[in-house]
Amino acid sequence: NAGVTQTPKFQVLKTGQSMTLQCAQDMNHEYMSWYRQDPGMGLRLIHYSVGAGITDQGEVPNGYNVSRSTTEDFPLRLLSAAPSQTSVYFCASGERDQSSYNEQFFGPGTRLTVL
Amino acid sequence: AQKVTQAQTEISVVEKEDVTLDCVYETRDTTYYLFWYKQPPSGELVFLIRRNSFDEQNEISGRYSWNFQKSTSSFNFTITASQVVDSAVYFCALSEFGNEKLTFGTGTRLTIIP
Numbered sequence: 001n002a003g004v005t006q007t008p009k010f011q012v013l014k015t016g017q018s019m020t021l022q023c024a025q026d027m028n029h030e031y032m033s034w035y036r037q038d039p040g041m042g043l044r045l046i047h048y049s050v051g052a053g054i055t056d057q058g059e060v061p062n063g064y065n066v067s068r069s070t071t072e073d074f075p076l077r078l079l080s081a082a083p084s085q086t087s088v089y090f091c092a093s094g095e096r097d098q099s100s101y102n103e104q105f106f107g108p109g110t111r112l113t114v115l
Numbered sequence: 116a117q118k119v120t121q122a123q124t125e126i127s128v129v130e131k132e133d134v135t136l137d138c139v140y141e142t143r144d145t146t147y148y149l150f151w152y153k154q155p156p157s158g159e160l161v162f163l164i165r166r167n168s169f170d171e172q173n174e175i176s177g178r179y180s181w182n183f184q185k186s187t188s189s190f191n192f193t194i195t196a197s198q199v200v201d202s203a204v205y206f207c208a209l210s211e212f213g214n215e216k217l218t219f220g221t222g223t224r225l226t227i228i229p
Contacts, residue, residue: 031215040124042206042219050215058216090160094215103150104217106160 002026004107006091012113013081021076021110023091030096032074033104036060036087043090049074050096081114088112117142119209121220128197129228136192136223138207144168146212149183149190154204154222163205166190194225202227 007022025032033048035058045058049068063085065077074093078085088111094104118141128134140149151163164174166183174181178195194201207220 033216035217035219040221042119042121042221043208043217044219045216048216088158092217096215103162103165104215105162106152108159111158 004091004093004105006089006107006110008110009108010111012115013078014115015082017081018077018079019081021078021089021091021112023074023076023107024072025074025091025093025105026072027093027095027105028071029093029105030071031104032068032091032093033058034064034066034074034076035090035092036085037090037109038087046076046089078112081112083114086112086114117144117147117209117211117218119207119218119220121205121207121223123223124221125224125226127226127228130199131196133193133195134197134225136194136205136207136225138190138192138220140188140190140207140209142209142211144211148210148212150208150210150217151181151190151192152206152208154206156203160206163192197227199227199229201225 004025030051034046035043037043044060047066049055055066088109090109091107092104120139147168149166153161180193182191204222204224206222208217210217
């Protein structure tokens with residue numbers, strides 16, 4: 001199993017450009033999510049999905065869109081990049097088991113710089 | 116709303132010393148889960164432990180141990196006989212039952228001095 005993969009690893013954008021951060025998992029997990037990590041602020045939830053066709057907002061959703069057309073993929077779209085979106089982005093996936101919660105598996109991260 | 120506080124922003128200790136990383140949490144749920152993750156300089160997030168709120172047993176794994184105290188809403192992490200490879204940022208996180216969303220603390224940067 002490759003686990004959770006993210007592409008690209010690094011990206012530099014100019015203000016106003018759009019791009020998509022890719023995330024894929026091969027563990028058949030229902031739950032997937034996106035976090036951003038900023039210095040001194042830990043990781044904050046952007047968007048999440050509890051299954052194909054179902055997405056919801058997290059703590060900091062503004063400026064980001066997501067969709068979940070398949071179980072495996074959960075792309076994060078920046079419609080018009082801003083310098084405030086300079087961050088490290090982590091994708092995570094996990095099983096949904098109400099009886100015994102399992103840990104979430106994180107991808108390696110994407111470091112995004114917006115100039 | 117849930118909240119996780121890691122008051123120690125940075126800690127430095129000399130190799131072989133013991134070190135404890137503090138984590139205090141807030142939640143209105145009676146059933147919840149607590150986690151510790153390690154982020155080494157390479158940047159990935161490494162899962163260390165998950166603890167259910169109804170299991171207050173302390174846990175030991177090699178040089179790592181965790182002290183969970185519901186009375187003080189704390190889930191502290193101790194590294195015994197620290198090593199240089201323990202240098203990393205450590206995050207404590209919380210999720211409520213039936214909700215996979217993780218709330219992270221701001222992290223503690225641990226530096227082990229050889």
